[in-house]
Amino acid sequence: MAFDPAAALAKIKARDAHRRRRIVEGPQDVQVAVDGRSLVNFCSNDYLGLANHPAVREAFRRGVDRWGAGSGASHLVCGHAAAHHALEEELAEFTGRPRALLFSTGYMANLGVVSALAGRGDAVFEDRLNHASLLDGGLLSGARFQRYPHADARALEAALAESRAETRLVVTDGVFSMDGDLAPLPALARAARSGRAWLMVDDAHGLGVLGGEGRGTLEHFGLDETEVPVLVGTLGKALGTFGAFAAGSEDLIDYLIQRARTYVYTTALPPAVAEATRASLRLVREEPERRERLHRNVRRFRAGAESLGFELGDLIGPIQPIVIGANAEALEASRRLGERGFLVSAIRPPTVPEGTARLRITLSASHTDEQVDGLLEALAAAVPQEA
Numbered sequence: 001m002a003f004d005p006a007a008a009l010a011k012i013k014a015r016d017a018h019r020r021r022r023i024v025e026g027p028q029d030v031q032v033a034v035d036g037r038s039l040v041n042f043c044s045n046d047y048l049g050l051a052n053h054p055a056v057r058e059a060f061r062r063g064v065d066r067w068g069a070g071s072g073a074s075h076l077v078c079g080h081a082a083a084h085h086a087l088e089e090e091l092a093e094f095t096g097r098p099r100a101l102l103f104s105t106g107y108m109a110n111l112g113v114v115s116a117l118a119g120r121g122d123a124v125f126e127d128r129l130n131h132a133s134l135l136d137g138g139l140l141s142g143a144r145f146q147r148y149p150h151a152d153a154r155a156l157e158a159a160l161a162e163s164r165a166e167t168r169l170v171v172t173d174g175v176f177s178m179d180g181d182l183a184p185l186p187a188l189a190r191a192a193r194s195g196r197a198w199l200m201v202d203d204a205h206g207l208g209v210l211g212g213e214g215r216g217t218l219e220h221f222g223l224d225e226t227e228v229p230v231l232v233g234t235l236g237k238a239l240g241t242f243g244a245f246a247a248g249s250e251d252l253i254d255y256l257i258q259r260a261r262t263y264v265y266t267t268a269l270p271p272a273v274a275e276a277t278r279a280s281l282r283l284v285r286e287e288p289e290r291r292e293r294l295h296r297n298v299r300r301f302r303a304g305a306e307s308l309g310f311e312l313g314d315l316i317g318p319i320q321p322i323v324i325g326a327n328a329e330a331l332e333a334s335r336r337l338g339e340r341g342f343l344v345s346a347i348r349p350p351t352v353p354e355g356t357a358r359l360r361i362t363l364s365a366s367h368t369d370e371q372v373d374g375l376l377e378a379l380a381a382a383v384p385q386e387a
């Protein structure tokens with residue numbers, strides 16, 4: 001029998017899990033034009049307000065003048081431009097590692113890195129709530145694939161102790177993308193060391209945001225390359241542009257150039273994007289006040305939400321989800337916030353576990369106090385809490 005998309009869709013709709021795209025009619029910013037209205041954006045990953053920053057836009061424009069629109073080929077054929085190379089060197093310096101390698105997206109970086117570092121006969125250990133791209137990389141690798149309970153370093157230690165695989169790779173988000181909490185990296189690093197495993201961290205939501213200099217979750221915990229030899233970062237979130245990278249030793253990066261299939265068999269991202277990212281990386285380094293402003297907004301939001309009776313969990317980063325539960329209720333809460341002028345999307349399964357649909361609220365350095373307070377007022381009305 002052939003696949004029946006109509007029947008499959010009907011099932012998705014029956015669970016209030018059907019998704020549609022909102023159409024954005026202007027640049028990504030705190031005030032965003034969506035479906036014909038202007039809303040205050042509290043769900044983007046543009047944590048530092050760089051996606052539409054004048055200096056980043058200007059670097060992109062100049063990049064187009066210098067490099068044209070497309071890269072023309074993969075990095076290994078003839079698509080590796082000096083702009084890509086300069087960005088790799090700057091990312092290596094920023095992350096304090098010998099070398100970095102650009103990928104076209106974070107999804108591809110994770111698929112490529114995990115499946116290059118583990119294969120048949122090896123073992124991959126992943127946090128149950130890891131980003132889909134990491135879980136997919138583990139499955140694709142062909143290695144024995146085990147998920148440990150969320151943020152549970154002891155369970156990881158026990159799983160490693162039982163493993164007979166020669167090569168073991170432990171993989172975790174730095175900041176969990178839908179929950180906003182930090183992985184217990186020091187404990188995971190200890191477990192990895194005693195279990196003779198390599199540790200890989202995907203810091204998509206920590207990079208640019210956490211640590212005094214914005215170097216991310218590793219800087220926050222004071223960990224370096226000996227503890228976390230494989231680091232992946234993405235460029236479409238706090239850096240405001242597009243793309244991703246892996247950073248590590250000379251040999252690790254050279255090996256990935258040979259064997260990461262999502263690096264080898266794909267077109268290099270446009271060099272102008274790399275130029276834009278170089279400009280945003282400069283802003284991350286030279287304007288720590290953006291990070292300070294973001295954290296001030298996070299604190300303001302948390303204090304206000306807690307006084308309204310919301311339970312937020314112990315979260316220091318820009319992702320501050322409010323778990324609602326049922327899909328239909330999360331959708332309704334999001335719709336009510338929209339009526340009041342705020343864009344907060346409802347995140348539903350399979351992105352999050354069944355029964356934990358949520359409002360994934362994200363703060364940005366560009367939000368004003370008035371916008372944060374306005375959101376709190378709208379939340380009080382849209383999602384009333386018992387006193």
Ligand SMILES: *Cc1c(COP(=O)(O)O)cnc(C)c1O
Nearest residue numbers: 105106107131177204234236243
């Ligand atoms: C967004 C995200 C990715 C994917 O990055 P893209 O560049 O958007 O493909 C990977 N890992 C985590 C944790 C993410 O949040």
